[in-house]
Amino acid sequence: MVPQKTKWFRAKTKWHDHGMADPRGVTDPDPGRVTRARERKRLSRAKVADAIEDRLGRYLVTERTLAKIENGRPVEPARYRPVLIELELAPEPSLERPGKKQSPGAWVRELREAHGIPPTMFCGEARYPGSERRLSRSTLSAIEESRRIPTLPMVDAIATGFERCHVEVDAARLEGAWILYGGGQVIAAWGPEMREQRERLRANDPEMVAGAKGFLSAFAAQLDQIKAEVNEPD
Numbered sequence: 001m002v003p004q005k006t007k008w009f010r011a012k013t014k015w016h017d018h019g020m021a022d023p024r025g026v027t028d029p030d031p032g033r034v035t036r037a038r039e040r041k042r043l044s045r046a047k048v049a050d051a052i053e054d055r056l057g058r059y060l061v062t063e064r065t066l067a068k069i070e071n072g073r074p075v076e077p078a079r080y081r082p083v084l085i086e087l088e089l090a091p092e093p094s095l096e097r098p099g100k101k102q103s104p105g106a107w108v109r110e111l112r113e114a115h116g117i118p119p120t121m122f123c124g125e126a127r128y129p130g131s132e133r134r135l136s137r138s139t140l141s142a143i144e145e146s147r148r149i150p151t152l153p154m155v156d157a158i159a160t161g162f163e164r165c166h167v168e169v170d171a172a173r174l175e176g177a178w179i180l181y182g183g184g185q186v187i188a189a190w191g192p193e194m195r196e197q198r199e200r201l202r203a204n205d206p207e208m209v210a211g212a213k214g215f216l217s218a219f220a221a222q223l224d225q226i227k228a229e230v231n232e233p234d
Contacts, residue, residue, distance in 0.1 A: 025074030035070045037087040052082050052116070057166060060116040081113040095169055097177055104177040108158060109144035115167050126161030128153050135161065149182065149189040176201050 028034055038048055045066035052061045065079050084090035093099065093114050098107035112122055119137050126135035135157040142148035143158070150158065155178065159171035178186050179198045187194050 026077050026080045027072060027074045028069055028080070031070050031072040033089065034066075034083065034087065037089055038066070038070075041087065048083065048086055052086050055086070056082060056116045058116055076118060077113045078116050078118040081110075082116045085114060095167075096173065098181050102181075103146045104174070104182050105144045105146040107177060108174070111162070111167060111169060112144075115165065117161075117165050117167075122161045122165060125164035126157040129156045129160075149185050150178070152190065 038045070043051070045063040048066055049061045049063055053059050061079050061082060065075055066083065068075050069080065069083060081090065085092050093107065093110045095111070098104055099110075102110075112119075119140055123135050123137050123140055126140070127133065128135070135154060139148070139150075139154065140158075143150050143154065152175070155174050156171050159169065159174055162169045179190075179194055180201050187198070
């Protein structure tokens with residue numbers, strides 16, 4: 001006898017079909033702040049949901065999603081993060097590079113979630129070059145959790161996933177993130193020629209150039225002060 005599929009069973013199946021990395025979802029540590037932020041903007045839950053749909057171009061967050069977050073119940077990360085961004089409770093991640101002390105894999109996850117893309121949807125679009133083969137959920141998870149250095153074809157597949165989900169992050173930018181911020185493991189995995197590439201990227205990276213300029217300016221100011229003290233008459 002086939003067991004009857006109850007409403008709870010169907011809901012649970014649908015929940016997993018959305019592609020949650022963790023079946024428990026994400027629970028806000030202070031649900032009240034979400035309500036306060038929404039009310040500060042004088043927005044109803046429906047208005048927040050509509051604004052997210054307009055910004056991301058996909059129907060993802062509903063009034064029910066907002067109600068669950070505000071009542072301290074778990075929701076999918078790809079539904080939760082867009083709400084925080086819309087209510088200015090979290091910054092929108094840069095399309096250029098990872099944040100400070102952020103691994104490339106964590107950056108990929110943050111970008112994906114910020115644009116409301118569950119893992120299942122993303123992997124459905126993340127195809128390897130010249131192939132119908134797609135990036136698997138387990139591989140994506142390992143990359144995002146920094147348990148695995150992606151191969152270059154995997155980076156291409158991730159770039160294709162973003163492109164097909166209408167997020168402007170190309171393969172060159174992703175490769176650059178791993179070369180610059182992925183550490184020595186990337187050089188070992190991708191080959192020694194990447195060491196030269198890393199130095200070239202560092203020389204052209206605005207953030208690193210700005211940091212170097214800041215250091216040199218401070219050093220020059222210190223040097224001027226020392227010179228002034230030395231030349232000061234007794």
